[in-house]
Amino acid sequence: MVVVVANRAVEMRDAAGMDFFGVISRMVGNVRWYLNRRKVQQRLEALDDRLLEDIGLNRADISSYVWGR
Numbered sequence: 001m002v003v004v005v006a007n008r009a010v011e012m013r014d015a016a017g018m019d020f021f022g023v024i025s026r027m028v029g030n031v032r033w034y035l036n037r038r039k040v041q042q043r044l045e046a047l048d049d050r051l052l053e054d055i056g057l058n059r060a061d062i063s064s065y066v067w068g069r
């Protein structure tokens with residue numbers, strides 16, 4: 001019984017550590033996603049209206065296109 005409890009405690013400690021790194025990994029992924037979207041938006045906003053029209057966008061649609069709103 002003591003061995004089972006000790007093994008379970010080690011499993012719980014390992015799972016908590018993995019969960020912590022999982023949370024950090026998700027946070028880093030979310031920051032990367034946000035920064036990439038922001039860069040795309042800035043690059044599209046830097047284009048002139050003629051180029052935007054060539055790719056089928058107008059200036060008012062850039063935000064909804066990039067962020068999916």
